Amino acid sequence: MSTSYAGKLLRVNLSDSTLRTEDLDLELAEKYIGGRGLGTKILYDEGVATVDPLSAENKLLLMTGPLTGAIVPTGGRYMAITKSPLTGLIASSNSGGVWGARLKCAGWDGIIIEGAAASPMRLHIEDGNAELLPADGLWGKTSEETESELKGIYPKASVLNIGPGGESGSLLACIINEADRAAGRSGVGAVMGSKNLKAISVIASKSSVEPYDKEALAQGNKSALAMIKENGVTSGGLPTYGTAVLVNIINNIGSYPTKNWQESYDPDADLTSGETMTDHHLVKNTACHRCPIACGRVVKVGEKTVGGPEYEVLWAYGANCGVSDIEAIFEANYWCNELGIDAISTPCTIAAAMELYEKGFITDEECEGVPLKWGSTDAIVEWTKRMGYGETALGKLMAQGSYRLCEHYGQPDLSMSVKKQEMPAYDARGIQGIGINYATSNRGGCHVRGYLISPEILGLPEQLDRLATEGKAEWTKIFQDLTAVIDSSGMCLFTSFALGAPDYAELINAATGTSYNADTLLAAGERIYNLERLFNKAAGMESDADKLPKRLTDVPIAEGPSKGEISKIADTLPEYYEARGWKEAFPTEETIERLGL
């Protein structure tokens, strides 16, 4: 009987250059779905939680889900799972494009990368065959250069790579595929760089995988496509304006962090909004593998056409650095992709540096000709390059993220991060639920572990009062659990504007032969979320680590539509732990047993 799991994992040991094929434990795969869930399970079982993240003992898993490569909308995603050098905790970063689908169609559920090579290497996969090759000539090359060089050798391949950021050990380094799609967060690219692995090219002769029940999957695909088409967000808002349409919404509710979260409203936000990008700069939309939504942007900067920034990036380089020149943001975003550094954490670290400069902690001398002034377009572009290439003493320090930067100057509270990872573009003082998610996210400051913005701001699936705390703990838990499912399945989180747990259950069942319903699927998501928490516990996470920066809990918003608001996380966190069955931040024995962990 076929199933959309490939049934095989590739284990690559870079220390002794060995490649091994291993059978996928199907029972385990079904219990943890795949991708993020199964990857975390393998990492946890292989004892990676306690290792030094940048040592040869760490492992980097590139995992697909059961719907990666299947004929379903957005079924092409993969996840990079490892121990994060930025947070010291679990890292799991999701990416679209085509690379994941190619890996799966080539016959692999995932790749487990361990050890470290003595000199730069690359991996090439062609269906069932894989080989390690020297990559000295590629080392130092940008994403586009690496992609085009490997495409020159293998025109039919998809290419995944690290840039100079991962090579130079920036803790903000990401893994890039198709030159501008990123497994962006938590420094997964630094782990790949520490292993001296530059790139992975994949050729697949198939273009989809055989599901368990072809007819049922075709039916599920058809109704999912119809729901995506009927939904105003997935058929109208996202394709027309991309994620950047949020700039004006979040600004108009006064929860748009400005100048390193010192303010929460930017009067010039419209200059860097999705509307401005669409009306004046958009060349075309782009879509990941099998995606009918096409939220990706291609924009023009001078003579170049480049991948356009997401909402988070427009915000982080824009309002958060006091910049309102959208073309400078395109340029800075381009360098993040080229150098392979996180386009959220990089600009957020620049914003923190700007505040340190404003307050006199960073000197002009340290700036070496590029002062870190609010609103400086030069500063956002040049410091991005310095961070990506590891240039100048300050650039090297900034490449370690805002927490280490601010701590260096004795000002850790100026780092707007959770568990040392920078928070994204929503001020949790004016949106109470997203604060619970930031504080409790297993990978540190992050919006896409539980996107409470959907009910609190966009009114999906129903409108919640953004300033209320009641019920938000339970909502956070459900969103986090459902997200763990979607991330593990191989589909894109954005489909959840239109689809719900029963729809994902139907697709996964048709693809694999499992018999999930909405409840048991959410329970699988809960299992994954709890396993990540157990990984963090083993990695040494402190029980008081689920907290927000003091600026959010102690300093009310000064001006704008959310004036006077403050995060009430102290009230909601105990409710969240109760909903989760956790005591002092960790699952109780009872919870562990209930979830079959």
Add this chain to the structure above:
Amino acid sequence: MIEVRLFASFRAGREKIILLDASIYKTASDILFSLDIPEDEVAILLINGRHSKAYDTVKDGDIVALFPPVGGG
């Protein structure tokens, strides 16, 4: 005056910001009627940054922001 801010597709064929006389417009619904925006096309209606309904009243000095269905992350 009431300041009405239009976003995304609501800007097509209209100004981005429209100032209206507060003595004429009593509810958000009055504003939608005069701008020829069907109520069911409005996904997010903010009055002074707070989510509101079409029947909510508006007064001099208010800022009304209107969005069609949009999303992101």
